[in-house]
């Protein structure tokens with residue numbers, strides 16, 4: 001069966017939206033790119049997990065100005081639940097997970113496959 005390769009085409013809307021928190025596509029994408037799509041007001045978040053851990057990202061999302069007093073990112077109207085969801089998601093955005101970087105990484109850390 002031929003694989004449907006998502007075209008990196010903005011006119012098509014977001015190619016992959018199912019694997020990320022909904023709120024990401026509602027709020028964050030306006031300013032941040034992920035997977036080659038999104039705004040460029042803030043830095044791309046593709047490998048943000050290599051720069052920051054989940055704790056830092058949580059603090060950042062709750063209040064960017066508490067982390068960086070001259071932050072150019074506004075404090076956003078998101079719930080604590082969304083902060084948790086987003087920080088867990090973003091902490092896993094690392095280079096090794098970038099599309100095409102290494103197919104073998106698919107299982108991704110935590111869940112080490114148990115070989116028979």
Ligand code: HEC
Nearest residue numbers: 027028030031041042043048051057070071072073076086
């Ligand atoms: C209005 C534009 C805007 C929106 C909306 C926005 N950001 Fe940002 N974000 C920025 C900017 C600008 C920076 C860089 C801040 C700075 O360093 O002053 C940033 C920085 C970040 C960083 C730190 C990146 C790094 O490499 O240090 C993270 C993480 C982040 N944003 C996540 C999010 C998430 C998650 C959302 C959605 C809930 C979001 N942002 C929504 C503009 C935005």
